[in-house]
Amino acid sequence: MRVIFMGTPDFSVPTLTEIxxxxxEVVxxxxRAPKPAGRGQVERKSPIHLAAENFAIPVHTPKSLKGADEQAEFASHNADVAVVVAYGLLLPKPVLEVPVHGCLxxxxxxxxxxRGAAPIQRAIMQGDTRTGVMVMQMDEGLDTGAIGLADEMAIGPDLTAGELHDIMMRTGADLMGRALAALERGSLEFTPQPETGALYAKKIEKAEARIDWSRPAQDIHNHIRGLSPFPGAWFEIELAGKRVRIKALRSTLAAGNGAPGTLLPGELIIACGSGAVRLIQVQREGKTPMDAATFLRGVAGQLPATVL
Structure with a gap:
């Protein structure tokens, strides 16, 4: 089939490769357009942009698809189907209706x-134990289209968003490959989404990344793993009279109780509103990630009684 592929981050790359x-024929x-990044603010192409160039596929980076010129260019590809994986721009109705089989x-x-921008992070932060990837027929709503194929998977008690991202990235590529094969055979059937049970995964805001130690330990553990590795749940400690920000990248539940934020006996165990968490991997501001033992050796004799 003639395929238009629409995506931006590394999550999209395995699906393009599979197709x-x-x-x-990815026509x-x-x-998304290259953005300035790094200290030199050099424009950096997206992972999908680079992958497409490796495959010698023409790349388009419009700021919007609402204009008549952009829509005419989209239609000129005469695609059988468009495949969308974390593209980052809304597709207006005229674009959705262009490919023969629509947009998946x-x-x-x-x-x-x-539904929405951060489903992987929100599922973990909420403490969900199951999730999945789905191939959906796009419509004008926000992730409201009918479902063609789905694969379910468990969310382990200590699984991070980064780990789940990588699992979904691989599983999703295979799922889309199977969906396109079924579409080509004329056997891909779509089922409308249920009317009930909708939740919206709003974009992660920087302000919500700070750890609130007054919450229960399970909530804090979910918060940490749901925001790992990016943007990273964080807290502060006072070292030599200066507040230092620490990202908590990996944690587990631990035994112990105390006032919220109290450092308990053991290797980086911190009391929560109820229960405690043990931090396994952290990242000091301006440093690379390190395990708890390495961090503690670096601040030996400096740790306060509580974290902030």
Whole structure:
């Protein structure tokens, strides 16, 4: 089939690779425009942009698809289907209706639960024990389209958002490959989403990343792993009269009780509103991630009685 691929981050790359490997003709790739990054603010192409160039696929980086010129260019590709994986721009109705078989989206949740921008993080932060990836027929709503294929998976008690991202990235590529094969055979059927159970996974805001030690230990553990590795749940400690920000990248539940934020006996165990968590991996501001033992050796004799 003639395919338009639309994606931006590394999450999208395995799906593009799967589509190319299956022998489909990817006639165009749409991605977000290069952005300044790093200390030199050099414009950096998206992971999908780089992947498309490796496959010698033409790349388009429109700021919007609402204009007549952009929509005419999209239609000129004469695509059978568009595949959308974490693209980052809304597709207006005229674009959705261009491909013969419409636009298929790969979404990282069990819809209608966790529609929106951050389904992987929100599922873990909420303490969900199961999730999945779904191939959905896109419509004008926010992740409201009918479902074509789905794969479910467990969320382990200590699994981080980064780990779940990588699992979904691989599983989703295979799922989309199977969906396109079924579509080509004329056997891909779509089922409307349930009317009940919708939740919205709003974008992660920087302000919510700070750890509130007054919350129960299970909530804090979910908060830490749901924001790992990015943006990273964080707290502060006072070292040599200066507040230092620490990201908590990996944790587990621990025995112990005390006033919230109290450092308890053991290796970086911190009391919560109820129960305690043990931090396994942390990242001091301006440093690389390190395990708890390495961190403690670096601040030996400096740790206060509580964290902030």
């Amino acid at each position: 190319v490997a299956a022998g489909h 165009a790739v749409y991605t 989206n790969l979404h990282g949740s069990l819809l209608p639960r966790w």
